[in-house]
Amino acid sequence: MISAISWVPKGASQPVPSVADLPSKEEIEEIVQSGAFDTIGNSYEEMDGGNNQHDSNDEEKDDDDDDDGDHKSGKDVNLSNDKYEDITDGLKELDMDNYDDEDDGIELFSKGNGDRYYPSNDMDPYFKDKDDDEDSEDLEDLTIKPTDSVIVCARNGDDGNHLEVWICEEAVDGELNTYVHHETMIFEFPLCMAWLDCPLKGGERGNFIAVGSMEPSVEIWDLDIIDEVQPCMVLGGIAEKKKKKKGKKTSIKYKEDSHTDSVLGLAWNKYYRNVLASASADKQVKIWDVATGKCTITMEHHTDKVQAVAFNHDVRPVLLSGSFDHSVVMKDGRDPTHSGYKWIVNSDVESLAWDPHNEHSFVVSLEDGTVKGFDLRAATSNPDSESKPSFTLHAHDKAVCSISYNPSAPNLLATGSTDKMVKLWDLSNNQPSCIVSKNPKAGGVFSVSFSEDSPFLLAIGGSKGRLEIWDTLSDAAVSRRFGNHSSHQARS
Template structure:
């Protein structure tokens, strides 16, 4: 399945990603000392029976025993034929004279100056090397991520193996599309959510990183510009392994409760949101009922917000007021707070079902939508929010969008009022929210199974990435739909003119 999809801005990825560095000699020696690697026993000792075996005896007896075994297995030779074949083998071994194999014959030049010294002036003239060079250049070309290539990352699980798949989406001038996996990163736990960030964790002005929330209480941040990486560049929170090992040594055979790093979540991380204005800030939502604000440069939790009474499913930063954070929970409430002030009471909206996802309108600083487990999508205007918890703030609209849970929503970054929804009813729908009177513009079954994640591209705004239970990444060019084109194509034309 694909639990989450995320677009990487064009030009953010390295043209040719780096390869992960192999462990050093010192690191390997340390692994051996710690018992991670076992050295082979000396003098041909058999570990199965614990007895010493003389290697020369094995060499002498193997010739006969192997020949007999082959003859018996084939069942096509008589005893007489077997003896004849053994004689042939013996004659062959005698001719090879293996006992004097390493002795050099006098007068024979191993490196002659005859025809073997012929060479081609260049690899391009040598047909064998030329073909190899062509293959190498093609492999290198496949690794290159061009500035105009779109990059999509999927959080994927298959056969109990979890990984991030980095896809490249190429569009040629004649309209042909090529979507392929560029590389993947194996991750240790089942992924639930992602957030891309460009905070320069390794120096420089920007980076290309993906924060991943999983069934574990930690948040891992991976460098997307490194191929075959085995370790995240940063881990926020999680179980304190040092304390865990100490407890194991003290209390062997007894189960001890986990000890977490300072500021860590204590349950699965269900939602993540990166702050594009304050690039070192990451918000997380957890099944432990808390929302946490992290400083990824410092690698620690700055604030813990405890305003929900059940699992927190989603968080989102306001596009216009980047200190304002929205969170949605299984306690059937949405809360808006100033994340800079942990004691800020905030504003609260009560809803009728568990929250699945939420999103701020990128074209209107006062509006957001929330999708629910019962298949509905509700829109709210924060200008009519009431600080009194006893006073109910009514939604701007209620949309019965799907027959089952609406797991994901995504606003189009270019066309106002265009919203995509994805549901476990296997459908993806596009809505026009104009005047708070939603109307369905297009619907599609992308054959991706239950839909868990939909996301419009920031660079090619009418491309919608879709991930679901079947594990196949789908990309829908929504502008190719007649209903979408009729209502929103003007935004595409104006965008091309500006470009």
């Protein structure tokens, strides 16, 4: 499955990423002693249990998807007696016992110029040119051009957990060329991501991805390094695990100011580039200074798991958080002790997003398949007075896991759901209308995201574990309604 997707701004990646140094013996021992490899086994157990659950659930059956043929269960690969006989007949035909016998009249070894001996490949013109060509091809494959779009996917599969770095090249003859540039293996099951450019390693900019997982920590990985084995920074986490002598329970000691449960949501503040917000199943919201690796603010204004967080695009310290306690809360980082503003919803919050074209508006997607829009100007700090939504949209038949505003076209919103559908909506005048509905063959959709640089490209990830890129402007209905925004620059 692909649980989260994040676009990397064009030009942020190094043209040729560097290759990580091999870890030293001490570093390997440190990784082993940390128990990181133990979590792989746990992840596989969880994944196997999850797979069994999905197999029994009609939601994950997609009879009209041709690709499902490669993943059908219940078909064991066994060699029957007939198969063994076919192999035996094949070996007899090869006559391996007489393989080395020379045929009469055939000269196996030539006497021409091809027999010339060169002390090294550098002196052999054939091999020298071949090596140069291979080096040139390898360098070309590694190079990320300024025009390339880069997408990071958090993926879980039979081969473990990975961060996949995809390249989406500019369209040629109307077709997008997408491929995996490189991938990084991570130990924990990834749940959420946020890209950030805080210069953690010096310089003016950086190219990092923050990852939240089933563990109570936030890992920050350098996207400009290939084959890295450890994150460059870890925020919070477990300091020590001890098994009690009696019983099977394990006592856990957490690092100072750490979350104590899974990290479910992340948000980076692009104006204060060292600031990262995290939401956790421990009911807390934390603000981190990634330059120092320290937690600066801990907020406990929810009574259940916190699923999502988002910084306002214009009022820079203002943060939204959405929870399983059926509420959305807005807090100001400049006064975290203030109770803030609260909006009550009728289901678990799955995702939330600020309108990039209106600092007063935001939308919330819920587990019951609805999407609600709110306006700050109608908010009240009175806990006994409920703020009504600007609109309520019955968007999907199942949970709306992800939403994304188009950064170029006002009122254009994408929604993705576990009902396997992705829909585009026009929210004009707070009267939502569906423009187009599509099954991208991604399975249950967990993440949708419009690109900032190519605003009408929508990245989609779901339970089938493959990235889908939808050029939404190719749809006639979208082009008619929003095509005039295609030449506009995305919001910086």
